[in-house]
Amino acid sequence: xxxxDHVDLTDSPSENHxxxxxxxxxxxxxxxxxxxxxxxxxxxxxLITGEKVTEANKRDFTVVNVIPPDCDxxxxxxxxxxxxxxxHADLKPENKQTIQNxxxxxxxxxxxxxxxxxxxxxxRGHAIIAFRKEWQHLHGQKLHLEHLTGLSQLAPLDACFExxxxxxIVTNVIA
Numbered sequence: 001x002x003x004x005d006h007v008d009l010t011d012s013p014s015e016n017h018x019x020x021x022x023x024x025x026x027x028x029x030x031x032x033x034x035x036x037x038x039x040x041x042x043x044x045x046x047l048i049t050g051e052k053v054t055e056a057n058k059r060d061f062t063v064v065n066v067i068p069p070d071c072d073x074x075x076x077x078x079x080x081x082x083x084x085x086x087x088h089a090d091l092k093p094e095n096k097q098t099i100q101n102x103x104x105x106x107x108x109x110x111x112x113x114x115x116x117x118x119x120x121x122x123x124r125g126h127a128i129i130a131f132r133k134e135w136q137h138l139h140g141q142k143l144h145l146e147h148l149t150g151l152s153q154l155a156p157l158d159a160c161f162e163x164x165x166x167x168x169i170v171t172n173v174i175a
Contacts, residue, residue, distance in 0.1 A: 069096035085153035116168030
C-alpha cells in the first residue's frame with residue numbers, strides 16, 4: 001500500500017476510546033481491523049455519497065462489507081476466493097476478509113446499505129438503486145470509484161455488488 005496521510009488516533013485516552021468505538025462498529029459490520037485500515041487508506045471518501053474524509057469528519061465514516069463474510073453459501077456460490085486479487089486478503093474460512101468485499105461509507109448511509117435500502121447495479125456502470133423515498137436523491141448516481149482507475153485488484157468485486165443487489169431486491173420488492 002502507498003503511504004497515506006492516515007492520522008493516528010492514539011494521542012490521548014479519549015482518542016483511544018474513539019478509535020476503539022470505530023473498531024467496534026467495524027467488527028459489528030464483520031470487517032477485521034486490518035481490512036478496515038486498508039479500506040480507509042484506499043477510499044478516503046464515501047463510495048456512495050462521494051463525501052470526502054477530512055480531519056473534522058473522519059469519525060463519521062464506517063467500513064462495511066458488501067456481502068457478509070459469514071454467509072458461507074454466498075462465498076462458495078460466487079467463488080469469491082477465485083475472484084479476489086487483493087494481495088492482503090485473508091480468505092481462510094474463519095476470516096474471509098478482503099478489501100474487494102468492503103467499502104467506506106458515511107454514517108448517514110451505513111444502515112441503509114446494511115438493510116438493503118440502497119444497493120449498486122454493477123451492470124449499469126455501478127449505478128445506485130434506492131428502494132426508499134429518503135434515498136431517492138442518490139438513485140441513478142454512480143458509485144465513486146474514480147480513485148481506483150487501473151487498480152482492479154483493489155476495487156470491490158462486481159459479483160459482491162450483484163449479490164447485494166439481489167438480496168436488496170428480494171428484501172424491498174418481493175418481500
